[in-house]
Structure formats: structure tokens, C-alpha cells
Amino acid sequence: MDNSYSVKLKHIALCANRSVNCLDAGPLNLVAFGCSNSVALYKPIHWDSKKLCSIQSFNGHKKKVLCVKWMKEFFDTELPRKSNVLFSGSADNTLRCWIFKDNQVAPILEKEFSFLGHKDSITSIDAISTYDVHCQNKELYLVATSGADSSLRLWEAYDSLSQLECVQTMDFKHGFVLNVAFHLLPNCKVPILACACDDFKIRIYVIDTGTEKQTAHFHNVLILPGHEDWVRNVDFITLHTGEIYMATCSQDSFIRLWKIWLVNNKATEDKVQERYELKLRKQLFTINVNNTSFTFAASLDAVLIGHENWVYSVQWQLTGKSTIGVNLLSASIDKTVVIWEYDDAAGIWVDKVRVGEVGGNTLGFYGAQFSEDGKHIIAQSFSGALHGWDRRCDDQWEPAVMVSGHSSVVNDIDWEPKQGRYLLTTSEDQTTRLVAEWKEDKSWHEIARPQIHGYDMQCLSMIHSTKFISGADEKVLRVFDASSNFISNLRSLTEHDLVEMSSQAPEGATVPALGLSNKAVFSSEEKTPLSDRKEQYIENLFVPVKLIQPPPETYLLQNTLWPESRKLYGHVYEIFCLSCNHEATLVASAAKSSQAKHAGIIIWEVDTWKQVTTLSGHTLTVTQMEFSPNDNYLVTVSRDRTWNLYRITKLEGVYNVEHLAHSEKKTCHSRIIWSCSWSHDNTYFATASRDKKIMIWKVTPNEEQVVKRAIVGDCGEPVTAIAFASHKLSTYLLAIGCESGSIKLSSFTENHILVDMIHFDSQIAHCLAVKRLKWKPGVSRNDSMTLASCSQDHQVKFFEVTWESKPIEK
Numbered sequence: 100m101d102n103s104y105s106v107k108l109k110h111i112a113l114c115a116n117r118s119v120n121c122l123d124a125g126p127l128n129l130v131a132f133g134c135s136n137s138v139a140l141y142k143p144i145h146w147d148s149k150k151l152c153s154i155q156s157f158n159g160h161k162k163k164v165l166c167v168k169w170m171k172e173f174f175d176t177e178l179p180r181k182s183n184v185l186f187s188g189s190a191d192n193t194l195r196c197w198i199f200k201d202n203q204v205a206p207i208l209e210k211e212f213s214f215l216g217h218k219d220s221i222t223s224i225d226a227i228s229t230y231d232v233h234c235q236n237k238e239l240y241l242v243a244t245s246g247a248d249s250s251l252r253l254w255e256a257y258d259s260l261s262q263l264e265c266v267q268t269m270d271f272k273h274g275f276v277l278n279v280a281f282h283l284l285p286n287c288k289v290p291i292l293a294c295a296c297d298d299f300k301i302r303i304y305v306i307d308t309g310t311e312k313q314t315a316h317f318h319n320v321l322i323l324p325g326h327e328d329w330v331r332n333v334d335f336i337t338l339h340t341g342e343i344y345m346a347t348c349s350q351d352s353f354i355r356l357w358k359i360w361l362v363n364n365k366a367t368e369d370k371v372q373e374r375y376e377l378k379l380r381k382q383l384f385t386i387n388v389n390n391t392s393f394t395f396a397a398s399l400d401a402v403l404i405g406h407e408n409w410v411y412s413v414q415w416q417l418t419g420k421s422t423i424g425v426n427l428l429s430a431s432i433d434k435t436v437v438i439w440e441y442d443d444a445a446g447i448w449v450d451k452v453r454v455g456e457v458g459g460n461t462l463g464f465y466g467a468q469f470s471e472d473g474k475h476i477i478a479q480s481f482s483g484a485l486h487g488w489d490r491r492c493d494d495q496w497e498p499a500v501m502v503s504g505h506s507s508v509v510n511d512i513d514w515e516p517k518q519g520r521y522l523l524t525t526s527e528d529q530t531t532r533l534v535a536e537w538k539e540d541k542s543w544h545e546i547a548r549p550q551i552h553g554y555d556m557q558c559l560s561m562i563h564s565t566k567f568i569s570g571a572d573e574k575v576l577r578v579f580d581a582s583s584n585f586i587s588n589l590r591s592l593t594e595h596d597l598v599e600m601s602s603q604a605p606e607g608a609t610v611p612a613l614g615l616s617n618k619a620v621f622s623s624e625e626k627t628p629l630s631d632r633k634e635q636y637i638e639n640l641f642v643p644v645k646l647i648q649p650p651p652e653t654y655l656l657q658n659t660l661w662p663e664s665r666k667l668y669g670h671v672y673e674i675f676c677l678s679c680n681h682e683a684t685l686v687a688s689a690a691k692s693s694q695a696k697h698a699g700i701i702i703w704e705v706d707t708w709k710q711v712t713t714l715s716g717h718t719l720t721v722t723q724m725e726f727s728p729n730d731n732y733l734v735t736v737s738r739d740r741t742w743n744l745y746r747i748t749k750l751e752g753v754y755n756v757e758h759l760a761h762s763e764k765k766t767c768h769s770r771i772i773w774s775c776s777w778s779h780d781n782t783y784f785a786t787a788s789r790d791k792k793i794m795i796w797k798v799t800p801n802e803e804q805v806v807k808r809a810i811v812g813d814c815g816e817p818v819t820a821i822a823f824a825s826h827k828l829s830t831y832l833l834a835i836g837c838e839s840g841s842i843k844l845s846s847f848t849e850n851h852i853l854v855d856m857i858h859f860d861s862q863i864a865h866c867l868a869v870k871r872l873k874w875k876p877g878v879s880r881n882d883s884m885t886l887a888s889c890s891q892d893h894q895v896k897f898f899e900v901t902w903e904s905k906p907i908e909k
Contacts, residue, residue: 103903104844104856108863109885110543111154112524112534112895113139113504114483117465118165119331119411120223120278122479124468125169126181129206130477132485133164134504135892136866138187138197140206144540145475145489145499152542153205154502156894157197158840158866159213162190166224170240173229173283181471182228184260186242188221194244196260208862216265219248225292227281231257232289232308232388243292245276251294253317267316274298282335282343284395286361287388292317293345295330301347301357303397308388320384321397327351328409332466336415339424344400346427348410354403354429354439356448362396405450408433412466416473426451428476432463436478436486454488454496456480456653475499482506482528484652498651503545505530509889511558512871513567516681519875520595522887523549523567524895525556531569533659534895535593537649543897544649546592547585549661550577553615560677560686562705564597566664568686570674576667576688578708579617582607585659588646607641608660619662665708669701678733680726685711685747685754687733689721700724700735702756711754716743716761723774727781732759732798734784736772740764742786744798744806760805768792774821774871778831783809785833787818793835795847812845812853822872826884828902832856834886836869842888844900859898867891 115121115132122132130141137156144152166188171179183206185197194214199206223245231237242254242263253267278295284305292304303321328350336344343359362383381398409432416426420440427439427448438452454476455464462481469476476496478486483506487499505526512524521535531550536543550556554571561567565581583604586597605619620641642658644650650659670690678687684705692698700714700721719738726733726747733745733756744760762768770789777784787793795810820836830846842859868891875885883901890896 105901106857106859107899109897109899111156114485114506115479116163117483119465120166122466122468123167123169124470126183131167131185133167136160136162138164141502143487155205157208157862159195160189160191164189165220165222168224168226170226170228173227186224186226188224188244190220192217194221212261214263216252217246217248219246221246223278225279225281241290243279245279249275251276277329278332280333280335285341287393289386289388293333295333297329299326300324301330305386308386321382325355332412334413334415336425346413348413348429350409352406352408352410354410354413356401357397358400359395359397362394401448403439403448405437406431406433414468416469428467428469430464430467430478434463436464436467452496486652500649505893507893508891509895510870512873512887512889513559513561514873514875515564516561517564518877523559525559525569527555529555537592538594546649547659548655549579557675558677560679562679563683568677570677572673574670577663578665579661580664582661584643591646605662606643608662609641617660617663667708669710671697675720676723678724678726680730682730687724691720712756714745716758725775725777727777728779729781734775736775736786738771740768766808773819776821776823778823779825779827785821787821789817791816793818793821809851810847810853820869820872822874825874825876834872836872838868840865840867840890865890865892
């Protein structure tokens, strides 16, 4: 029988980059944000009446994505409508245009274009499509980009975005434009551009309409002073009265509202000014369109005081609850997101709603966006995490379920060993996270954050269903046990029963402000006053909650830690890799090393946590280890380009580990070996190396040559991860991950011929090096298996691999 394989992306665990302007809500309840070098499109489950949740990432940029923006359309009305065209800017100096096709479940990428012009990173974008001022039947695309090269570039195209070209460059010398925003002036429908600058001013540009030209040209008409620090964001809206409101926010913690209106005659001006007791200073500018003159005035309308720190974003939203008819959403580094509303009775703007983070070592928000209908808010925190709030019928806002993930390189993953009921991930963002499948809609969500550390995390290994061990850039191994609150919540969310906890088991854990260890919290402590002085400075106070849906970010930051039960000392340098055997009796650990004496592998006995032995054989850092499925062997690979095989025996309760075989330079890899994996039947193990090769080795313990090289496969690029399928199939199935982020499946039979079965599509694979691949354990269902992967691109992906058996043609 031959197998035909197919692969489907089931879920991505990810978060936004730590960058301002990196989040934008668009059409069809789609949210775009940058994640590492990818552009992610996310449809939150509560934003869709059909309860359809989707998350996709699109690869194309070569460096970190710093800003994203949906194009706005100005055609039949002066109120813009967001289109299905997305722009992104990156640290690779390129501007990319993504055109998506509407789809009920998930958007489909139809076209993409890349444009080069900036000499440094692009940090802000805005784009509109409208009719040309001189020819109302001609569609004009305008794009403005600003970057770290102190320039503002204007791009334009007619009819097709593929023809987009830079037509104007403004050099700001040693200054920076931090944000750009387009709009149309009322009555004349002439494009206007606002630039938020680091000299505390807002510069207004208007397209040159004096003579008909082949290319658009913007000239400066206003400079608006007032802010006392960098201006971070600007947004426009046209009111039902025909006036334009412009909101700007700054690092001076203030928000300023500016009004722009048409003053073609004195009567019009007096009518507008009747609403104001205090006549503020205004600035005028005049434009000519098709031999008609239009004069506009601009003045400061209000200063909103309510934030206590830098304000990073502002966004207008139409509403019918006041005479002005709009609300304003602002996000600040002071950990709050505020909805401002105009109070008709008092004649002032008030902060009607405040939401945000409470507790945790966080630093507030980089940005916030309303959904199209104004019923939902999504915000991007300093750490990159996405926060969401939904408006209830009584106008109260409650936290919503959002996608979550790591904000830095994900170094290791491991499944719950028995049935793969959840996946544990660890990253250089100093957290360990737990992802499980929610029973309601069969989607994956982060339901716990067992470890929040002070060092970059490097590795972890599940010992059994309620215990894991982790290693970081410190010399200590840490062992964690599941809390009773987590086990009850896992049962509630997934219907998985792990184990019955005793009444004396810890209910949760907290972290002291200056500590690294999770301190156990017992249910009896709830009513006990804090008597110990140092415990008055607990940073994350645990509050037990029974979950009925996946927890929001604010809960994950504080209430899902696992108590730490043990520290293990023995390594001289930073921990680098870990592995636990399948019987949960032994743990192998290794640390970074540049000398043979420090490259030893320590074997720990789980019951006593005593060192069984230290294995020698490598001369440089051991990069990965794995016990065979029957726990009789341990294979290790290293930076020294070799592998070692050890046999493990147990006699009268005492473990004995002997060195069985090692690789020869002539028949092994020529570069660092990154990964290894055992076949399900203990017969083969595979090694993957930077020399672009994978090698399959057959273990024959009863023969003189214990290990024989069976297969050499050339992958064409450095290989960084490899994993044998955990199920018995008609062939041996291998998942192979490469340095470019690509993933493929290969298989072989007893004839030792390696065959590539399927290459994952580049838009569902990773965009940077794959760090680890892990097949979900347990019995497969419906001829399918789940493969999890983690990468340097900060993402953890879940793939469903299915196969269809068919007879081999003779």
C-alpha cells in the first residue's frame, strides 16, 4: 500500500511585534498585525455572528514587520470604507501590498507586490483610494510611508496597485515622521495628509491641484504646534456637519483635538464660531480646484487629559450618542485603553470607559482599534500580547478570548505524554505556555502560563501529565507541578481528566517581586493575613477562578502559574537541552559548553532527584537528546558534529548507563548536528545537520556493528529539526524542518529509499528556522495526525496531516 498525504494548518499561536503602528482592524472583522517577519490576519471568534475564528500568517518580508495598514476607500461618500488591500512595512526597507479575496471562513491571498524605496526601516503607512481631482472617472491610489531614514515618501498608482511608484520624497534631515494619515477635505474632495513629527508638531500637506500633472505632489499648508513631546499618532474623521476632526496623541500624555472647516465666507465662519464661547486662534489655507477657490480654517478644539503616561494611538468611531456623533479610542503605556465621548450637557469630552491591564510586570499598550461595528476593541500590549473587550447590551465592556503566543524565539515544545491533551511551549520571552483544544469550537487556545521567568527559556520536557522540567539561561533546572485550579479548569474547558488532586495540593502559585521561583498558594491561605514582610511585595497575587472559556491575557498574566517543586543544581553553564524517558523515571540534561569537561550529560532519577551518573563522550554543547520509545537507549547529538548512543539498564532498582556507540567522522555529518529522533519501533534514529543532510541510522544490538548508516538524504538547505511519526504506518514517516522555515514529510521502508511525500506550502510553513517538531502522541483518528512546530519566527503552528492509502500500481 502507498500513502497519499495532505496537510492543513489548524492553528497558530502568535502575538504582535513590539512595534507602534503594528496593529490595524480592517474589513470583514479582520485584524492585521505583524509577527516577526510575517503579516498575520486574525478574525476573533466573538467578532463574527457565525462564530468562525481564523488565524493565518503570510510570509514575504525578510526582516521584522514594523507597521501594517488597511487601505481606505473614498468614493461615494466622504466617510472612508476599509478595503481588502493591506500594506505592510518592514525593517528590510520594503513596502508590501497584499490583496485578499473575500471568504466567509478565512481570506485568500489573491496578489502581492513588493516595492523598494526607503533606505532604512519603514515605520508608518497610510493608504487611500479615491477619484483623481482632475478626472472623476480615474481611480487614484495614494500611499504615504515614513521611516527610520528620516524621509517621507509618497507613492501613487492609477487603476492598478502593481504600478505603484514613489513620486515624491520629503527629507526631514535629522527628524522623524512617526505617523501619517490621509483624509479628504470636505466639499472639494482633495486629499490631505497629516504627519506626526518628533519636533512636537503636526504638519498638514495638501495635494497640488493648481495644474493638471501626471503625478501627485503634496505641499505643506499648516504646521500645528501645541504638544510638548513626540507626536505618536494622528487620525481623521468627517462629522455630519461637514467639519473634519483630527485627533493627535503624544508622549506628553495629552490628546489634542483639532477642527478643520470650510470658511468660504464670513457668515459660514460666524455660524461655526457660535458654538464656542472662547474663540481659539485659527490658521487658514486656500486651495484651488478646477478654477474654484476653497478656504479652510484649522484650530485647536479640545485637550483631553486622562492618561498618566505616553499615549501611543487614537482612533475615531462613529456613534449616534451625542451631537458630535463620534467616540475616540486611545491607548497608552499607562496600561489603560480609554473611550472618550462628548458630553452634550457639560460641553466637554469625558473618559466614558476605561479598560486595561491590572498587575503583572507589563508596560501598557502600543495601540488599540475598534472593530467596524464599534462593538469590540482589540489592543496590542507592550509585550505584543493581544487584549480584547466586547461590549454587552448594557454598554459594559468585558474581556474577550483572543489569540495569544510568544513574543520572541520559541525554543522548545512538548506534548502531554499520554494522549497529547495539551502542548507546552517555551521561549526567549521568558515564559512557558500551555495550549489546549477548547471543547466548544475545537479551536486551540492558551489556557495557562505555568512559568514566567527572569531568564530566557531554552528547553523543557514533560515528565508526566502534571509535571514538567525546564531549563533557561541559568545553571538551574526547575521542576513544576500542576495546580489543582489548573486541573479543574482543564477539565472544564477540554473535558480532559488528568488526575485527582489531594486536598492538600497547591491551588495556584505566585511570584515574589524580586524572585524567580513560583511560590505555592494553598486554599487555606485565602483568609490568612500577610504576616511575612517579604510577602507583602508579591508581584502576582493568585486569585482562583473557575473558567468557562479560555482566559484573557490579564488572567494569564496572574492566575495560571504552576508551583515550583524542585531546583536541580549540577551544571556549570547555562542549560541548553532536556529529555525525559517515557516511563517518567529518568531525566537527561545538558548545558552550553566549549570544553569536553563541561559537555557532560547529567542523568537524574525522578523519584529522588538524585544524579544517577554523568555521561561523557561529547566535546562541545549537546544540542538535543532523545530516549528510545522502549527507554533502553539514549541518543545525543552535539555541536561537535557527532552523535553518541547509550544503553540504559536497571538491575535491582539501580540504573546503569553504558556508552554503546558513537559516530565516525568519515560516515557522519560535516557540520553541527541540530536534531535527532527515534522511530516508533526503536529500530532507527535520525540525525539532522547544518550540512544540509539528514541521516537515518539502524540499531542492531545483536551484531558486531551496533549502529549502521542506512540512508543519507540531501535536503538542499541546513536542517534544524527532525521527528519520526509516533504512530505505526505502512512506512516510516519523518517530519523535517529547515533553516528557511520550510517543512516537509519524507518516508522510507525497509528498502532504505527516502522519498519526499509532501512539501508544506510556503504560506503555512514558517519564515525563519524551525526549532523543534513534535508529533502528537496517542492513537490517531480518521487517518490523521497532528504535528506541532516552533520557530525563530515566534510562532507555534499546529498541522493536521492526513493520508489516504491506495494500492501500489504494478
